[in-house]
Amino acid sequence: MPTMKRKHLRAVAGLAVATATLVALAGCSGAGGSGGSGGSADGSGSTIRVLMVNNPQMVDLQKLTNDNFTKKTGIKVKYTVLPEDSLRAKASQEFSAQAGQYDVATISNYEVPFYSTNGWLLSLSDNVAKDSKFDQSDILKPIQDALTGSDGKVYAEPFYGESSMLYYRKDVFAKQGLTMPANPTWAQVADLAKKLNDVEPGMAGICLRGQPGWGQNIAPLTTVVNTMGGTWFDKNWNAEVDKDGFATAANFYVNLVKNYGEKGAAQAGYTECLNDLTQGKAAMWYDATAAAGSLEASDSPVAGKIGYAAAPVDKTKNSGWLYSWAWGIEKASKNATAAEKFIEWASGPDYAKQAAKAYGWAQVPPGTRTSLYENADYQKSAAAFYKQVENAIKSADPENPGVQKRPAPGIQFVAIPEFANLGTDASQQISDAIAGKTTVDAALKSIQTEAQKVGDTYKKKQK
Amino acid sequence: MSAPTIPAPTASVAPARRARVGKRRTSEAARKQRRRNSLLALLAWVIGLIFVAPIVWMVLTSLHSEANAATNPPSLFAPLTLQSYANFFGSASGASPWPPLINSAIISVLATLVVLVLSIPAAYSLSIRPVRKWSDAMFFFLTTKMLPMVAGLLPIYLIAKALGMLDTLGLMIILYSAMNLPIAIWMMRSFLAEIPVELVEAASVDGASLLLTFRRIILPLASPGIVATSLICFIFSWNELLFANVLTSTSSYTAPVFLTSFVTSEGLFLSKVCAASIVISLPVLIAGFAAQDKLVQGLSLGAVK
Numbered sequence: 001m002p003t004m005k006r007k008h009l010r011a012v013a014g015l016a017v018a019t020a021t022l023v024a025l026a027g028c029s030g031a032g033g034s035g036g037s038g039g040s041a042d043g044s045g046s047t048i049r050v051l052m053v054n055n056p057q058m059v060d061l062q063k064l065t066n067d068n069f070t071k072k073t074g075i076k077v078k079y080t081v082l083p084e085d086s087l088r089a090k091a092s093q094e095f096s097a098q099a100g101q102y103d104v105a106t107i108s109n110y111e112v113p114f115y116s117t118n119g120w121l122l123s124l125s126d127n128v129a130k131d132s133k134f135d136q137s138d139i140l141k142p143i144q145d146a147l148t149g150s151d152g153k154v155y156a157e158p159f160y161g162e163s164s165m166l167y168y169r170k171d172v173f174a175k176q177g178l179t180m181p182a183n184p185t186w187a188q189v190a191d192l193a194k195k196l197n198d199v200e201p202g203m204a205g206i207c208l209r210g211q212p213g214w215g216q217n218i219a220p221l222t223t224v225v226n227t228m229g230g231t232w233f234d235k236n237w238n239a240e241v242d243k244d245g246f247a248t249a250a251n252f253y254v255n256l257v258k259n260y261g262e263k264g265a266a267q268a269g270y271t272e273c274l275n276d277l278t279q280g281k282a283a284m285w286y287d288a289t290a291a292a293g294s295l296e297a298s299d300s301p302v303a304g305k306i307g308y309a310a311a312p313v314d315k316t317k318n319s320g321w322l323y324s325w326a327w328g329i330e331k332a333s334k335n336a337t338a339a340e341k342f343i344e345w346a347s348g349p350d351y352a353k354q355a356a357k358a359y360g361w362a363q364v365p366p367g368t369r370t371s372l373y374e375n376a377d378y379q380k381s382a383a384a385f386y387k388q389v390e391n392a393i394k395s396a397d398p399e400n401p402g403v404q405k406r407p408a409p410g411i412q413f414v415a416i417p418e419f420a421n422l423g424t425d426a427s428q429q430i431s432d433a434i435a436g437k438t439t440v441d442a443a444l445k446s447i448q449t450e451a452q453k454v455g456d457t458y459k460k461k462q463k
Numbered sequence: 464m465s466a467p468t469i470p471a472p473t474a475s476v477a478p479a480r481r482a483r484v485g486k487r488r489t490s491e492a493a494r495k496q497r498r499r500n501s502l503l504a505l506l507a508w509v510i511g512l513i514f515v516a517p518i519v520w521m522v523l524t525s526l527h528s529e530a531n532a533a534t535n536p537p538s539l540f541a542p543l544t545l546q547s548y549a550n551f552f553g554s555a556s557g558a559s560p561w562p563p564l565i566n567s568a569i570i571s572v573l574a575t576l577v578v579l580v581l582s583i584p585a586a587y588s589l590s591i592r593p594v595r596k597w598s599d600a601m602f603f604f605l606t607t608k609m610l611p612m613v614a615g616l617l618p619i620y621l622i623a624k625a626l627g628m629l630d631t632l633g634l635m636i637i638l639y640s641a642m643n644l645p646i647a648i649w650m651m652r653s654f655l656a657e658i659p660v661e662l663v664e665a666a667s668v669d670g671a672s673l674l675l676t677f678r679r680i681i682l683p684l685a686s687p688g689i690v691a692t693s694l695i696c697f698i699f700s701w702n703e704l705l706f707a708n709v710l711t712s713t714s715s716y717t718a719p720v721f722l723t724s725f726v727t728s729e730g731l732f733l734s735k736v737c738a739a740s741i742v743i744s745l746p747v748l749i750a751g752f753a754a755q756d757k758l759v760q761g762l763s764l765g766a767v768k
Contacts, residue, residue, distance in 0.1 A: 030562065030565075030566040030569070030630075030631070030632045030711070030714045030715030030716070031561070031562040031563075031565035031566050031569070031714075031715075049712060049713045051712075054724055054725070054726065054727040055727055055728070055729045055730070056727070056729060056730050059555055059556045062556045062557055062558060063555065063556055063557040065557070066557065078713040078714075079558065079713070080712055080713055080716065080720075080724075081556070081558070081724040082723060082724060083723060083724075083726035083727060083728060084727075084728045086708065086723060090708070090709070093620070093709065097620070097621075097624060099624050099629060101629055101630055101712040101713075102712060102713075215728075270728070270729070271728075271729075271730070271731070275533070290729065294730075299530075
């Protein structure tokens, strides 16, 4: 039957067309447009792809990109913005495979040491750091050191930097007739917390992070460990978690937050503590310097009432941490020139002015350049805290944060890839100890075993 | 008229009483039945409200400012604002939501079409004209769903990288088709098994070819099933996050990946995420409403079996 045959043919042809469409689509990129592409030698006309953490100042940068960067250089920028944990997962997958899906990514001083050793990052020493307009010498030294590889080359340029410090309610202190020393010790802070607990309805003596996560409770706890003479590992990779220094610090931290800390401390992190201090539910708070801007913001009910003191110490002279979100270029990037131009803009000396023009000086990414701390406009808008922040960052020493030598850099972390898992496990147990589900000693015993397993792998590598 | 209705005094007393008692009984039973019904209705309402409550909360939160959305206890009567929706459409970051939405639409529609094209003939050969050992084949399809998805992630990432297919729509279409195919075959088989074989035989006696039988007999009868299957495949493809997050980057990223970009560890984001979730759920909701009649038919068609 000829009609049947024709119908068969038509069906087969239809299927063939469908298959061909699919095959064609298989190579097709989506509505986001094609991926990164090269342009001329100076990078203009090219498109770079940037993997970025979703923090408020990064979102500002995204908005400013078109007018302040693309229009001037002809380089288009495509962003993927992710929350912090997804970003870390994606960045390590992307960089370890050298997949070439991104040219630039936000990495921190936690990643730089081992990313650079593994050869995943393009050195910025030859172009960006040498550019006189970029002015590498303007970058705060501890931040630059933290973003430098073991070979002495710069591998990332900072977008913002932070340390930690102690916030306290000046008005509450005055009412109670108490004073905060400029460089308090932890013993003094514990004493103050005891006196201040419940002086106003619902007010905790101090707010400290208890939420699980290596970037949550482990960060402040590790700074306490450092200053009380403890460490995660000695210089030969022996785990020291159940030894004196660490155990004293962990017991001190857990007891302080249990006795005089915020409600629901086991689940309170940076955001919860920030809310508590803003809403008058805490008299003191030890955390990142980055919170100062929010506390002094015009809509903050505690603006002007906050005092700032250095991170409390015990056996060391200072104990503040050091953290920086910074731009690194993937070695497999095919648009290195354009990517370098992007970093020169985003970490450059003019960016602060552009961000200030759009959002005001209070919202400028802080903690990276000396010139920002010398800028009169910034000094005016951040009068309450800029000196304290600058001092905190300048006095941080990631190579030597405690009383003994360390096998890897890092203040509030140990800059090895295994620390993300180790720290997260440990943070869970510390959080349980704060909640009263386990004792500190039992928690430390189990963390010690895990830490020693990690230490052993490095001992083998040393041999 | 009235004469026949007057009961005979002697003979009718007992039946009348019986009838009264019976009436009382039936009315009691009816009352019981009514009470049970109203209890069931109440239960249905409660369950319905429990299901709707999170969505209502999401809508309400999306209409509050970030500060009001984060308070504890929740501030239900805070002033409403569309700020979070403006934010979704790029007022803060300048990032347009359209590329990921278009990507999601292309991927989900094409993956669903591929699944239909492959699953209907497969289901036919497993139900109407069963191949030998068809139940083994069915079981084989099911086993492909037994491996945890995440176990396949790394190999797929490496293969896609080697083939240069990372961040392409085609890769996602192929993956989502493959993921949904076993479910679609199982669903379509149960729908096609409902169609009496006699109908197909009658058509072939009348001289209809396989294609004609398919088009004129099977497709119309199975259309509720096809709609239900397509909708399930579309929803699964539209909502998938794990693979999309790992395998796409700046060009082919989908709506769920875009949704996660509103979460931040420094600052408040509840309202923004709620607004984004609502906008991103809309296409699925609309598809569901549009297909509602067929869907109910389709679901009950499968359920009878």
